[in-house]
Amino acid sequence: MKKVNQILIVGGGTAGWLTAAFLAKHLASQRDYGIQIRLVESPEIGIIGVGEGSFPSIRGTLAAIGIDEARFIRECHATFKQGIRFDHWVRPPQSAGSQHYFHPFSQPSQRTGTPELLPYWLHGAAGKGIPFAQAVSMQKFIADHGRGPKRASDSDYLGPMNYAYHFDAGRFATLLAEHAKSLGVKHLLGNVDQVQLHEDGGIRSVHTKEQGALQADLYIDCTGFRARLIGETLQSDFKSVSDVLFVDRALAVQVPYATPQTAIPSYTISSAHEAGWTWDIGLQNRRGIGYVYSSRHSSDERAEQILRQYVGSATAEIQPRKLELKLGYRPQAWIKNCVAVGLSGGFLEPLESSGVGLIETAAYLLAYLFPFDGEFEASAKHFNHLMSQRYDRIVDFIKLHYCLSQRQDSAFWRDNTDATSIPTSLIEKLAMWRSRPPSRLDFITDLEMYPPSSWQYVLYGMEYATQLHPSALDTNKLVLVQQEFQNIANFSQRALSDLPEHRALVEYYCQKGQNTTNSKKTFSYGRVMA
Numbered sequence: 001m002k003k004v005n006q007i008l009i010v011g012g013g014t015a016g017w018l019t020a021a022f023l024a025k026h027l028a029s030q031r032d033y034g035i036q037i038r039l040v041e042s043p044e045i046g047i048i049g050v051g052e053g054s055f056p057s058i059r060g061t062l063a064a065i066g067i068d069e070a071r072f073i074r075e076c077h078a079t080f081k082q083g084i085r086f087d088h089w090v091r092p093p094q095s096a097g098s099q100h101y102f103h104p105f106s107q108p109s110q111r112t113g114t115p116e117l118l119p120y121w122l123h124g125a126a127g128k129g130i131p132f133a134q135a136v137s138m139q140k141f142i143a144d145h146g147r148g149p150k151r152a153s154d155s156d157y158l159g160p161m162n163y164a165y166h167f168d169a170g171r172f173a174t175l176l177a178e179h180a181k182s183l184g185v186k187h188l189l190g191n192v193d194q195v196q197l198h199e200d201g202g203i204r205s206v207h208t209k210e211q212g213a214l215q216a217d218l219y220i221d222c223t224g225f226r227a228r229l230i231g232e233t234l235q236s237d238f239k240s241v242s243d244v245l246f247v248d249r250a251l252a253v254q255v256p257y258a259t260p261q262t263a264i265p266s267y268t269i270s271s272a273h274e275a276g277w278t279w280d281i282g283l284q285n286r287r288g289i290g291y292v293y294s295s296r297h298s299s300d301e302r303a304e305q306i307l308r309q310y311v312g313s314a315t316a317e318i319q320p321r322k323l324e325l326k327l328g329y330r331p332q333a334w335i336k337n338c339v340a341v342g343l344s345g346g347f348l349e350p351l352e353s354s355g356v357g358l359i360e361t362a363a364y365l366l367a368y369l370f371p372f373d374g375e376f377e378a379s380a381k382h383f384n385h386l387m388s389q390r391y392d393r394i395v396d397f398i399k400l401h402y403c404l405s406q407r408q409d410s411a412f413w414r415d416n417t418d419a420t421s422i423p424t425s426l427i428e429k430l431a432m433w434r435s436r437p438p439s440r441l442d443f444i445t446d447l448e449m450y451p452p453s454s455w456q457y458v459l460y461g462m463e464y465a466t467q468l469h470p471s472a473l474d475t476n477k478l479v480l481v482q483q484e485f486q487n488i489a490n491f492s493q494r495a496l497s498d499l500p501e502h503r504a505l506v507e508y509y510c511q512k513g514q515n516t517t518n519s520k521k522t523f524s525y526g527r528v529m530a
């Protein structure tokens, strides 16, 4: 077996550069042993440039590759994301009942000596009509009141609330590129137009007219939906999930704020519509808005109408960008000496920002399973198993948002709630949760992207009815638990004076490090502190 010394990443979007930076950091000491990482990207094909919402795992990844938080926020026009607000997912607009629910990133509170609050919330101990997310965590209240998840005095990537970010995808790829190059990754411009194979079916070299033939021991395909190596060349099967998740088109626009002081929500707003849903993401200087819809349930013209109605007059001059989506993944994302990371390996709709999270997982796994000795087979098998399992579980989690809807006002919703479109694995989970709530033991956490609390927030946000057996509660603890619900409400109020207004927190981070006079000590939240 030939040792792996030369790594060639093909593609320079988020997947390519994040993998490059992660491997460069992880293999730093290996450079002395001759391991070299090169990244070649086409000068003709742009990056996809969407993907502005993230999951809290991104903080650990940025810290691991060595980018400081202020630089990331400043250069990527980033804002904080504390969760997602889902509007009109349970029932259509104008119908009686709650019109939105919140999926916060912070776990339900559980203090030492108090039992898990969820069963007691199901029992009604938090008070009538108090949503689960509000009863068990301060985060919804904090986000509703326009506060950020942390204080200026908190260390990089840490804060009292769990959080992720919204960011400009193009700027993120640029930052990652600069950083990866500073870690020793060599950057080449070249369009891969031919691929030569070894006799065993692995890749021998790729050819570009700009750089000629490029040879490596390990190739990482980050060519986006094109999947130039793993798909076009190695013909790895694509497992479509379009029978479960129906959306296959997106229209995206960027909308400027009315004024530079416009408040920025620290959460994504996801609104359900007749044939899909819109994302609404607030960056520092603009909103990113998109309508993701099913072409089986809507014409493109009708979709554009929905998007324009949602945005209002601000879109009059803006032409939406149209994207075709292929939902699914490659169960064999690693074949011989070629591994696919990013859109080339798979894509699920961006409802819960799984795209970048899956890139993080793949980069982490690849670094961990790195086949130094050139023995690919066992690592590839393990990688493919773990990634496939993860995709399947994300499909279940996303379907959970649709299949519990009470909406029957369009074919899209009727089809989405039809039992034949729900995977058996999800049906089985829902059956168990009829008589008890989801718990840690329902999940193999290393295979899940979303923690049990995310499942709980969505399940009860969608108003799922769990008929808890009375024996599941310790009635002696009712008073203690009611006190705990009250404490959470009280602490939420107090947090308003402790946490800064969101835009002010973002501005603090933009100034931090730019100008030393604007240090932590001298910065004032000014207009924004409660």
Ligand code: FAD
Pocket: 010, 011, 012, 013, 014, 015, 016, 040, 041, 042, 043, 044, 045, 046, 047, 048, 049, 050, 051, 052, 053, 054, 169, 190, 191, 192, 193, 222, 223, 224, 225, 226, 228, 250, 290, 323, 325, 341, 342, 343, 344, 350, 353, 354, 355, 356, 357, 359
């Ligand atoms: P790309 O950005 O497409 O990069 C491909 C690269 O390959 C480019 O550099 C190109 O030049 C290069 N290339 C292609 N062919 C060749 C060739 N022959 N030779 C050399 N180079 C080549 N993810 C999230 O986490 N959160 C979100 O909110 C989110 N929203 C999304 C919304 C939509 C509508 C879509 C479509 C995706 C969304 N995603 C989201 C997913 C996210 O955008 C991607 O996971 C992420 O941008 C990674 O893309 P990539 O690097 O795999 O591909």
